[in-house]
Amino acid sequence: MRRARRILTIMAKQPVAGAVKTRLAAGLGAARATGFYRAALAAELRRLGGDERWRTVLAVSPDRAAEARCWPGCNKVTTQGRGDVGQRMQHIFDQNPNADLVIIGSDIPGIRPGHIARAFAQLGRHDAVFGPAGDGGFWLVGRRAGLRAALFSDVRWSGPHALADTLRNLESLKTGFLDSLDDIDDIEDYRAWRRSGNLL
Numbered sequence: 001m002r003r004a005r006r007i008l009t010i011m012a013k014q015p016v017a018g019a020v021k022t023r024l025a026a027g028l029g030a031a032r033a034t035g036f037y038r039a040a041l042a043a044e045l046r047r048l049g050g051d052e053r054w055r056t057v058l059a060v061s062p063d064r065a066a067e068a069r070c071w072p073g074c075n076k077v078t079t080q081g082r083g084d085v086g087q088r089m090q091h092i093f094d095q096n097p098n099a100d101l102v103i104i105g106s107d108i109p110g111i112r113p114g115h116i117a118r119a120f121a122q123l124g125r126h127d128a129v130f131g132p133a134g135d136g137g138f139w140l141v142g143r144r145a146g147l148r149a150a151l152f153s154d155v156r157w158s159g160p161h162a163l164a165d166t167l168r169n170l171e172s173l174k175t176g177f178l179d180s181l182d183d184i185d186d187i188e189d190y191r192a193w194r195r196s197g198n199l200l
Contacts, residue, residue, distance in 0.1 A: 008054045010048070010056065010057070010105070012059070020037045026187070027187025036107075037106070045058070046072075053113075058077045059077075085157055086155050089141065089152060100120055100123045102116060102120065104140045107184055127143070127149075130167075135182070135185075150169060151170065
């Protein structure tokens with residue numbers, strides 16, 4: 001049987017002070033927080049964007065920012081669409097029904113190509129795959145080609161219930177999991193990341 005196409009989509013916001021990493025900016029300052037975001041996104045694209053095992057797409061917000069010149073080199077830049085984060089991720093999945101598709105954020109310094117490769121491998125045996133985060137959310141979600149499901153209905157975002165709520169929508173499906181990783185949301189996350197030595 002022919003293997004489905006593999007697409008990695010990285011969701012990113014236009015890196016403008018006041019629009020990204022606002023919680024981090026409260027402790028670090030808007031300029032440094034925005035600089036961190038830009039650097040984290042560029043580093044993530046360097047690590048993952050050239051891997052020939054999948055096609056990398058950068059999905060940006062707001063939609064008008066797709067034409068901006070602020071994005072690091074990438075195979076393709078597209079838009080996220082409107083709505084909350086769940087509606088935007090569902091839009092990305094719905095636009096690519098015939099591909100094994102993995103979505104990640106743009107500010108998780110710990111992501112490496114091995115994580116993405118394992119996610120796609122999991123989709124060979126599962127309907128969906130998640131990378132859990134320590135705060136109750138998730139840093140990665142993937143869906144096998146051909147699966148048409150409302151993954152993100154009635155999910156409580158930005159809190160400790162996001163992963164559990166999403167899994168409730170997939171109770172009848174086979175789900176796999178990866179390592180737990182964390183994004184950098186606030187100054188404590190930033191300091192812990194700096195102490196870890198796992199830099200960009």
